[in-house]
Amino acid sequence: MARYSRNPNQPSAEDKALDRFTDLMIEKIKSMKEDWHKPWFTEGALVWPRNLTGRHYNGGNALMLMLHAEKEGYRLPVWCTFNSIQKVLNPEQKGKKDEDLEPVHVLKGEKSFPVFLTTFTVIDKDTKSKISWEDYKKLSQEEKKQYNVxxxxxxxxxxxxxxxxxxxxxxxxxxxxxxxxxxxxxxQEGEVFSFPAIMGHKTKRLLRWTGRFGESL
Structure with missing residues (x-):
């Protein structure tokens, strides 16, 4: 996880990520201006970005990962963090050591890409004790009034x-x-092509993108 800078004269991790998103979008628009026949996404970048467990990215994260995958030529829209590699792909990290299984790791020299994750701290107004976001979502509307989020x-x-x-x-x-x-x-039926739905409701969600990036990795 990237750390935020405590120095007000230095850009935070969030600022750096937004700058990178801006540069990526400008680069994409310029490339389309040079070749207006070029689509926003080629075939290889049309599958919705997801993590190792199958959870799909939302909103701005999805758009930027699709643009980044298009630029770098990645064939699979599957993304992971250092931690998820250890938890999901390397069983020896979970007490299931297999000496014949070589661990998965990020290749030397590869650079990461930023995504935003919104986390929630839920605190009882009276006792100041915390509960998890998952437990909070299970509460009734009346019970939720007892907590600050x-x-x-x-x-x-x-x-x-x-x-x-x-x-x-x-x-x-x-x-x-x-x-x-x-x-x-x-x-293809003669000269007519019938295209199946690529992303369904997620496409509509992206088109209504408001700039919010929060989600689970």
């Missing part, structure tokens, strides 16, 4: 699976991800 935006760094050795050390898993992320081809 404090949202906080944080910046996390993610890597595409192409930036790891996953394909080399877990070829079966990599093939499974390829199958899960495959894009349905359009059906």
């Amino acid at each position: 404090f949202p906080k935006n944080q910046v996390f760094n993610v890597f595409n699976v192409a930036q790891t050795n996953l394909q080399q050390v877990r070829p079966e898993l990599f093939a499974k991800l390829e199958e899960q992320c495959s894009l349905s081809k359009p059906i």
Whole structure:
């Protein structure tokens, strides 16, 4: 996780991430201006970005990850953090050591890409004790009035699976991800093409994007 700078003269992790998003968007617009026939996203970047467990990214995070994947030529829209690699892909980190299983890791020299995650601190108004966000969501509307909720935006760094050795050390898993992320081809009937829905309700959510990035990794 990136850290925020305590020096007011230094940009915070959030500022750096937003600057990077801006540069990426400007670069994309310039490339389209040079070739106005070029679509926003080519076929390989049309599958919705997700993490290792299958959870999809939302809003601005999804848009920026799609743009970044398009720019870098990543074939799979699957992203991970250092922590998720250890928890999900390396069983020896969970007490299930397998000496024949080479650990997955980020390749040397690869650079991460920032995403925003909104976390919530929930505190009882009287006792000042905390409860988890998941427990808070289970409360009734009347019970929720007893708590104060404090949202906080944080910046996390993610890597595409192409930036790891996953394909080399877990070829079966990599093939499974390829199958899960495959894009349905359009059906040609004479000179007419019929395109299946690519993203469904998530496309509408992206088109209504308001600039909010908060979600779970």
